[in-house]
Amino acid sequence: MDHNAQRDPQTYALIGAAMAVHRELGHGFLEAVYHDALEIEFTKQGIPFLREVPIPIYYRNILLKATYRADFVCFDAVIVELKAIDMLSGKEEAQILNYLKASKKHKGLLLNFGNKSLQHKRIVLNLQENT
Template sequence: MWRSPVSWGWAISRRCWRGCKRIIRAETAKHAERTRIIDIDAISSEVVGEAIKIHRQLGPGLLESVYETVLAASLSRRGFMVARQVPIAIEYDGLTIDAAFRVDLLIEARLVVEIKAVEQIQKVHAKQLLTYLRLMKQPVGLLLNFSGLTMKEGIRRLVNNYQPID
């Protein structure tokens, strides 16, 4: 269990310790945000690679649930933490509605993946993913359509207030 230096018997004033805590929290938050953004980019790259691999082997024409199951299993095997059909609660006018929506996949609690098996991705699909990103306060999401001739034409990466590292 972590204890403050004051409890260790160090001669440090309360004012100084509060200032140190603020600096430590700020630096930790900056580092966590940098790490989070880098991780999202790396994770999304891995997810896209796996999706392409799955599409090459299985081809188009299967149900969304099949692609979701296979992608989740494939990413889990590679060591990623994958959650399927994650419920999203919404708040409206003081009411909380649990499980109003469900995200297909949530990778490493950072990357939202919405899987489709439709002829063509429509604007409504992108709006759906952007709504999920906004409600979950996540910066990046992938919209993957497995029904195209090639997977390349079915990949869309959407951002919600995403700022890359310089």
């Protein structure tokens, strides 16, 4: 088995599904097309997921009206955010970091279908409090 698959089988499976979609469709479509295709691929590969998951945001333990919406939450543990842009930047990483903080989840995966090759970035957030 591949070393990356042993280290983190969930994100390895998600990247594999994204690569299958990118191989089939290539780059240049709108983000919504990749959402639909990835949903089909997740189902085909038996990857558990929820799509367009609302993430509530709290300030001083008060629920705010504003919410985030994650493209996918897979394995009930990994937030997956899709993009179809020329190149990933710090802005997209900050977005998924905020999703992780608000959801109290530890792993995120940023997927960009807008380039000739699929771009992916695994993001891990350590939520442990300093004591």
